[in-house]
Amino acid sequence: MRSHRLCFFSVFFFLGITAFSWALEVGEVAPEFVVTGATDGEQIKLADFHGKSNVILTTFLQTQQIDTTFISQLQGKTEAFKTKYDAVFVVVVPASVNVAEKQFNSGIELYSDPDSSVAAAYGGSKEMHQAATFIIDKSGHIRGKFYSETATAPPTMAQLESELVKLKRDTPLPTGSPAPDFSLTEADGKTTFTLSDYQGKKNVLVTLLLQTY
Amino acid sequence: MDEELFDEKYDTVVVVIKPEPIQTVSTFKDPETMDIPVLADPGSSVHEAYGLIKPYHFHRQNMYLPATMLIDKEGTLRWLHIGKKNSDRPNRELIVQHLAELTAE
Numbered sequence: 001m002r003s004h005r006l007c008f009f010s011v012f013f014f015l016g017i018t019a020f021s022w023a024l025e026v027g028e029v030a031p032e033f034v035v036t037g038a039t040d041g042e043q044i045k046l047a048d049f050h051g052k053s054n055v056i057l058t059t060f061l062q063t064q065q066i067d068t069t070f071i072s073q074l075q076g077k078t079e080a081f082k083t084k085y086d087a088v089f090v091v092v093v094p095a096s097v098n099v100a101e102k103q104f105n106s107g108i109e110l111y112s113d114p115d116s117s118v119a120a121a122y123g124g125s126k127e128m129h130q131a132a133t134f135i136i137d138k139s140g141h142i143r144g145k146f147y148s149e150t151a152t153a154p155p156t157m158a159q160l161e162s163e164l165v166k167l168k169r170d171t172p173l174p175t176g177s178p179a180p181d182f183s184l185t186e187a188d189g190k191t192t193f194t195l196s197d198y199q200g201k202k203n204v205l206v207t208l209l210l211q212t213y
Numbered sequence: 214m215d216e217e218l219f220d221e222k223y224d225t226v227v228v229v230i231k232p233e234p235i236q237t238v239s240t241f242k243d244p245e246t247m248d249i250p251v252l253a254d255p256g257s258s259v260h261e262a263y264g265l266i267k268p269y270h271f272h273r274q275n276m277y278l279p280a281t282m283l284i285d286k287e288g289t290l291r292w293l294h295i296g297k298k299n300s301d302r303p304n305r306e307l308i309v310q311h312l313a314e315l316t317a318e
Contacts, residue, residue, distance in 0.1 A: 086258070138262065139288075172264040172278075175293055179284040180262035184230065184252035187239045193228060193252050199288045203225040203315060205308065208260060208280045209299050211232050 024122060026145055030057075030136040031121035035092050035111035044090075044111065046140065051183035051194055054087040054143075054167055055136040056160060059119055066093060070154045077157050085164040086138070092118050135163050139181040139196075143167060215305070216249050223312040224286075232257040232277060265295065283311055291315060 024030075034045045049055050056074075060066045074089045081087045092113045113119055122134060133155050135144030144163035146155035173180070183194040198204050219225040229251045231238050238253040260266060260277040267276035279299050283292040292311045294303045 086256075167262075172280075172293060172295060173262075173290055175290050177290050179282075179288050179290040180259075181288075182254075182259050182262065184254050184259070185235055187235070187251045187253065189235050189239060191250075193250055195284065196288065198226060198286070200286055202220075203223065203286055203291075203312070204284045205219065205225050205227045205312070206259075206280075206282050206284065207227075207229045207302065208263075208265060208277075208282070209229060209231050210277060210279050 024134070024142055024145065026142050028142050030055075030134065030140055030142050033057075033113075033118040033121060035090075035113055035118060038093070038110045038112055040109070046136065049088065049136075049138070050140050050196060051138050051181040052086075053082075054085060054138055054164065056081070056087055056089045056133060056164075057092075057122070057136060058089070058133040058154065059092040059113065059122065060094060067154055073157055077160075081160075081164065085161075085167060087135075087164055087167075133160075135160070135167075137167055137180065139178055141178060219312060223309075223316050225283075225312055228252055230254050230259050232260060263290075263293075281308070283315065285315055 030046060032046050034043055036043050046055065058070075071091065074091070078089065081089070090111065092111045094113065094116070122132070133144075133146045134142055137143045143166070144160075146159060146163075179195065181194070181196045183192055183196075185192055195204060216227040219227055227249050229249050231251060232254050234255045235253040238251055254260070257277055263280070263282065265278040265280050267278060279296040279301060281292075281294040281296070281303050282290060285291045294307075296302060
């Protein structure tokens, strides 16, 4: 799996006069997406992050919506969010944008959404006038959703952190909940056990021990 | 633990997770779990994702809870037994009971 540079997804959806229902809700499974790196042409998909990283997804639907201030803020928080919350930012821009002009020499990879499938999957449309950002946890579920009435008001870093901190649960997960996926290395140092590999095949009984002192 | 029985009769795989580096886990010896995959989780990510954290810190570090949990084929957490220490595990009868209930559905 490719090592991940910072990717920033900013989704700014604009609400139009036509009826719009925000189809995705917190708790739902996040739609899969595939996007292409603007500079390296490499594709990434949401499944790449399963069991590994939380994803903060933001998509710009129109060129004029690209919020350079927001992207700069994301750049400043990249390492901290990775360390504290195991979260990566993924920013998607319209394919029509000359992305090279938007790189800001920051090393932040921007991704194009050539057929607007990501925008469509996450409920956006060109007629929408609403900014939105989704937090997707390691099990592929939507854990946070931010949107505002204005097109240029993405979530603040504090707002993102207030949701990310919840991903580290401080109370036991209730039974009946989707079990967060995990992918860990076995004692032989070679084999990887991934919980989701057994979905549809086997039940899994897990004994969680404490550290040996 | 009767991991072969669990697999054949209850379609269940059994794993053990230790919140330690792979180097430590590879030398872990427990007669009760010798033949069961032991997974290294040095970042305690599973404890944190499942909310198995004690409500206090020790030297500013999170303290975790031992647990046994059953996840069904649909990826749903069906049973969670939280212990006070490593040896505080559900007995075999209780585990079989939950597996049998799951299998009977």
